[in-house]
Amino acid sequence: MKLQKIEIIIANSFLQDLIQQLEGCGIHGYTALEIFRGKGTQRGEQLSEGLLPITRNSLVFTITEEKLSEQVIQKLDPFISERGGVLIVTEVTHAIGIS
Amino acid sequence: MKLQKIEIIIANSFLQDLIQQLEGCGIHGYTALEIFRGKGTQRGEQLSEGLLPITRNSLVFTITEEKLSEQVIQKLDPFISERGGVLIVTEVTHAIGIS
Amino acid sequence: MKLQKIEIIIANSFLQDLIQQLEGCGIHGYTALEIFRGKGTQRGEQLSEGLLPITRNSLVFTITEEKLSEQVIQKLDPFISERGGVLIVTEVTHAIGIS
Amino acid sequence: MSLSTILENFAHPATLFFFLGMLAVIVKSDLEIPPQIAKFLSIYLLFDIGIKGGEELFHSGFNSQVLTVILVCVSASFLVPFAMYYILNRKLSVYDAGAVAATYGSISAVTFATATAFLEGQNEPFGGYMVAGMALMESPAIIAGLILIRLNNKTDESETRSGNFNHILRESFFNGSVLLLVGSLVIGYVAGETGEKELKPFVNEIFFGMLSLYMLDMGLLAGRRIRELRKAGAFVVSFAALFPPAIAVLGIALSYALGYSAGDALLQTILLASASYIAVPAAMRMAVPQANMSILLPMALGVTFTFNIALGIPLYYFIIQIFW
Amino acid sequence: MSLSTILENFAHPATLFFFLGMLAVIVKSDLEIPPQIAKFLSIYLLFDIGIKGGEELFHSGFNSQVLTVILVCVSASFLVPFAMYYILNRKLSVYDAGAVAATYGSISAVTFATATAFLEGQNEPFGGYMVAGMALMESPAIIAGLILIRLNNKTDESETRSGNFNHILRESFFNGSVLLLVGSLVIGYVAGETGEKELKPFVNEIFFGMLSLYMLDMGLLAGRRIRELRKAGAFVVSFAALFPPAIAVLGIALSYALGYSAGDALLQTILLASASYIAVPAAMRMAVPQANMSILLPMALGVTFTFNIALGIPLYYFIIQIFW
Amino acid sequence: MSLSTILENFAHPATLFFFLGMLAVIVKSDLEIPPQIAKFLSIYLLFDIGIKGGEELFHSGFNSQVLTVILVCVSASFLVPFAMYYILNRKLSVYDAGAVAATYGSISAVTFATATAFLEGQNEPFGGYMVAGMALMESPAIIAGLILIRLNNKTDESETRSGNFNHILRESFFNGSVLLLVGSLVIGYVAGETGEKELKPFVNEIFFGMLSLYMLDMGLLAGRRIRELRKAGAFVVSFAALFPPAIAVLGIALSYALGYSAGDALLQTILLASASYIAVPAAMRMAVPQANMSILLPMALGVTFTFNIALGIPLYYFIIQIFW
Ligand SMILES: Nc1ncnc2c1ncn2[C@@H]1O[C@H](COP(=O)(O)O)[C@@H](O)[C@H]1O
Ligand SMILES: Nc1ncnc2c1ncn2[C@@H]1O[C@H](COP(=O)(O)O)[C@@H](O)[C@H]1O
Ligand SMILES: Nc1ncnc2c1ncn2[C@@H]1O[C@H](COP(=O)(O)O)[C@@H](O)[C@H]1O
Ligand code: NA
Numbered sequence A, B, C: 001m002k003l004q005k006i007e008i009i010i011a012n013s014f015l016q017d018l019i020q021q022l023e024g025c026g027i028h029g030y031t032a033l034e035i036f037r038g039k040g041t042q043r044g045e046q047l048s049e050g051l052l053p054i055t056r057n058s059l060v061f062t063i064t065e066e067k068l069s070e071q072v073i074q075k076l077d078p079f080i081s082e083r084g085g086v087l088i089v090t091e092v093t094h095a096i097g098i099s
Numbered sequence D, E, F: 001m002s003l004s005t006i007l008e009n010f011a012h013p014a015t016l017f018f019f020l021g022m023l024a025v026i027v028k029s030d031l032e033i034p035p036q037i038a039k040f041l042s043i044y045l046l047f048d049i050g051i052k053g054g055e056e057l058f059h060s061g062f063n064s065q066v067l068t069v070i071l072v073c074v075s076a077s078f079l080v081p082f083a084m085y086y087i088l089n090r091k092l093s094v095y096d097a098g099a100v101a102a103t104y105g106s107i108s109a110v111t112f113a114t115a116t117a118f119l120e121g122q123n124e125p126f127g128g129y130m131v132a133g134m135a136l137m138e139s140p141a142i143i144a145g146l147i148l149i150r151l152n153n154k155t156d157e158s159e160t161r162s163g164n165f166n167h168i169l170r171e172s173f174f175n176g177s178v179l180l181l182v183g184s185l186v187i188g189y190v191a192g193e194t195g196e197k198e199l200k201p202f203v204n205e206i207f208f209g210m211l212s213l214y215m216l217d218m219g220l221l222a223g224r225r226i227r228e229l230r231k232a233g234a235f236v237v238s239f240a241a242l243f244p245p246a247i248a249v250l251g252i253a254l255s256y257a258l259g260y261s262a263g264d265a266l267l268q269t270i271l272l273a274s275a276s277y278i279a280v281p282a283a284m285r286m287a288v289p290q291a292n293m294s295i296l297l298p299m300a301l302g303v304t305f306t307f308n309i310a311l312g313i314p315l316y317y318f319i320i321q322i323f324w
């Protein structure tokens, strides 16, 4: 069973939607971290200002089997692209306790 | 010298214990990030509520040589499983300055 | 096009400088996370104390092509080493939307 | 007299801390308010404004003046986006024009709070029911923005997102800021004298200090946005600079026609002439992911907010004093 | 009279903000208190309660009434878990029954604070030494829970963790909440009049505002847990709902027998009838990783806390007024 | 009389909370102040000290006493690092000696605040202009430290970083703490009576409570550093322990010679005898990445700060009372 890690960077406003999308794909576990600063070409510098909810991004990752992973990526691609998000896939060698 | 990254998700209540376990295995460097939201099958949604210490999790990672890594994983497995934690291993291509 | 993830751990005091260095190398996107606790052999335990700016570290990562990645690593090595920082490179299988 | 009124505005710590924040950006200081603290200041402010408004409503009751204010506020926040959309759409895409129009239909709670502080400094009375008006100005603006985008968007993309409409509608009524403001207003009203007695020190006495820290952060935020203005282009910058005085003239005239007191007139004018940079942009970002939010903050924060804080409040008041 | 007493409870902003938080969960608002702010509110609350209690002790001294209260509190928090364990163990595992029993032996500081606010609203005096009693109710409950699990656990697993016992014992005395509460109590006592004068505005005047924000967060937390109740099952929900009134009857009777004043009786009753959702669950989670904490919060927060805040406080007071 | 003065210091909640923080470290409690809250407390403190100082300056005006204080403070913070460098360089590297020297040339704002609280407790008046002196003690110390490292560093490495000098110079004037303190001072002065009236409750009344929480965190921080002292070595520990009393003697003599009032003399002494652990270490870390900051905090926080809070303030005041 080959595992992959899918990391997604998304504006906090869409976090809830993203999680619903992930669950819709059959993902049962995820972890979200706060991004306190970032930069990209689409929306420039993001400084995670507390007063301004639209400047805050999160990093969500999920560990899944390679097969499911491919489906997830395909299904999420338009969702993420439309919202200016980022998705990164890396290989996982070994895992314990993941859902 | 092949390096691996071991990432562990653990309830904050056990963070101190985990670090002691890691150091007991001969690990000299680690980094911990706050998880602000997560979900798994064992304990459901975790929202990192400030008032409730038991709902907060951390992500701890350490970069180690492959050999040490295997020992660490073996030793930590029961510790982590018992506490409903998660452990993920990935390959590292190159590293500078790690302890 | 092979992609790599470069993760850098650096004291917050040098974060701004690091980002300038990265941009100087032609990096257009990065993401920074707060480290709330860490330990290494050079500076011991770092507890991210709010009152003491010099005890706070960040984790910055950037996804780049392998070719650029090598240049970045070479250029950053002295900068990071002098400041007691850490740099980790891992392989990326697939990416969407990165800058 | 005019100059002194304007200068008196600068004797308020809150205004001065706003400029300190801007200065920090200019000199590239690392001064910053941690994000969770900024959020706490914002929670405090909405709590404070809501409670105070509720207490005033408790004393005044729902008289005809209150109903007039509510009617003006709700209609204006719904109609202003329509008027602005067609100006904005000349240069901006449907999505952007809709998002910006909604933003300007709504209000900035801290501009309102600064105006109340200014009035207190001038010993000019005002009605607490103005808060009730303010609390009702976010939802209609969001709904108007959505309708505008719907009407003007010819691509079928909007179709695919139509299931989302209810979701956004609910968001317009129940997003965190609106709920906290309306909730505090209702609680201030319901808790009546018990609440007033208990909350007085928290709500009245530390208010100016908290507002000063909030404005320090606003200065930092606005300062950063001003640097981004070059990218935003002359059209949007002009819009953001001309909107407050233009709409203020209308606001003053309307207040005069409706027989508002001088204090109420200033607050009504500020409500009309200010723009939202928290709740509405957040809701529009969710509703219209295609909108380019990077022009919204430089406009609403960098230009309009700065104008209102630095010049608008004393200027509008000066004009009001001439006519009243 | 009874109804009005109960209704008066709802005139307190803190109670109303609790319901605003619940409402926010029901309408799926994105309203939230950032975690570090929540922690700050909790630090403030323990600081506040401790200092006030210490000041009162400074004035009253350690008279026999104080010693009675302390004795009652320490014994109750140690004995209640024993009584509850055998009820809980009918349906729950040894680990879960022990963890829940410890939780119910201990107290909820904010329920206590809300009760003191309620008494102040009723102009009903109470002794500051009640805080001393409260401060001593967490450690015995944790210890009792550990002993119960030890006694009833037949697997050898507990053996392997026995080195841990001292560690947990220390945690029961020195965990952050207990240390801050006891520390503030001692400091309030030691600093005497100097401290009282210096801290008065911080400790007394902004208290109700901070409590209101804290309760807003409690409403959000409790609201989320109530949604989880379905999973928890009828047995634990009934336990959580019946514990407060049942134990309150005992508490009132005991207070009567011991000659407490009416105000003290309400506080003693609240201490007995409330459950811990911070310190004890945290300690039990560390001590007993096998315990399923996911039933604990819905019980202690969703049901017991909500019951005490919404109905318990005025109800117990109503009964007390009949007998005193 | 002497003992009672020293003991009175311990009746202040702020001092007691400092020890509670230390105790928490000793008993390995998990008590902690979240980092953003700690930063908020620090922002509050600088805001508070600055505003109060500005208000006092507004009342006193820039008389000759004010100018004397400013002159003493600026010169001392520039010269002390030179005097200390040559002592420190006997055992420490050029980089470390420069960084530590700069640290001791500067000041600790919370030690100053604790001293003002102490004076208020003693009903001893002092001039608000002392804050102006304090606000000007960070930049010269940083500049002196940089010059010292430049002068004494023979390797060409410093050459490569020379483009950095202006950057660091700007940092010395505009780092967050300095800018907020100086900015608040100016705002307190400019806002005059309007500002004073508006900010009084925030700046004066909740001050002691906020200071107590700040000191609780300082106790936690200092406690952790004390554990690291073993690694730091006897030389630096002795330096950190002997610096305050030695320099205090000079400070008292100087204050006497310059005809300071007793209150001003204590504050001047505290400014000289305290060391920076926020702004200066941060600036030196940026300027001299080679410096080993791990000895700096145990010295400045673990030893010097603890000494001044626990013994220094009452001791210096006791000596001052003898001579004045
Ligand atoms: N190459 C990259 N490496 C790391 N993070 C990136 C990269 N490109 C974009 N990001 C992250 O994605 C966010 C959104 O990018 P964008 O939509 O292009 O502004 C940025 O704020 C960064 O946090
Ligand atoms: N497949 C997964 N991918 C990413 N994070 C996971 C996954 N499974 C579990 N987690 C994380 O591990 C935590 C504990 O999981 P659990 O013990 O199953 O509730 C969750 O709250 C998540 O943060
Ligand atoms: N082997 C490692 N694995 C993970 N993080 C590390 C490792 N070594 C060092 N670090 C991180 O790098 C920071 C600086 O290390 P040092 O400069 O050696 O004190 C530490 O505080 C950790 O956050
Ligand atoms: Na408007």
Ligand code: NA
Binding pocket: E103, E104, E105, E106, E107, E271, E272, E273, E274, E275
């Ligand atoms: Na109880």
Ligand code: NA
Binding pocket: F103, F104, F105, F106, F107, F271, F272, F273, F274, F275
């Ligand atoms: Na000094």
